[in-house]
Amino acid sequence: MTHRHRAEKSTDRPFAGPVARRQTVAAHGNITRIEVCACGAQRSVAINGVHRERGEWLDPQPGPAPKYAGGSRVVSVRLPRGLVDELDDEAARSGTARSDVIVERLQR
Numbered sequence: 001m002t003h004r005h006r007a008e009k010s011t012d013r014p015f016a017g018p019v020a021r022r023q024t025v026a027a028h029g030n031i032t033r034i035e036v037c038a039c040g041a042q043r044s045v046a047i048n049g050v051h052r053e054r055g056e057w058l059d060p061q062p063g064p065a066p067k068y069a070g071g072s073r074v075v076s077v078r079l080p081r082g083l084v085d086e087l088d089d090e091a092a093r094s095g096t097a098r099s100d101v102i103v104e105r106l107q108r
Contacts, residue, residue, distance in 0.1 A: 005057045006038070015029050019053055027052055028053070041057045
């Protein structure tokens with residue numbers, strides 16, 4: 001039996017990039033909310049203020065836990081432009097999101 005998916009629980013993570021084919025650029029840059037339906041399906045929603053970019057619902061895939069699972073917190077910080085450029089360059093070289101570079105540096 002099919003049903004209409006509804007978010008039963010959600011987890012907020014740092015924004016990690018677009019979540020839908022049809023992008024809403026104003027929704028980029030703050031957080032990505034992972035919503036989970038009672039059936040186990042998940043979708044990502046990019047949220048920035050009142051702007052939303054909703055990804056499609058995906059059936060659960062067996063495998064390792066998500067990278068930021070358990071105890072993650074969303075934090076906003078102001079960084080000097082030079083440091084942001086440096087982080088962006090490092091992210092581009094490693095093929096990851098800026099937030100991943102920041103987390104890696106904080107864990108050093």
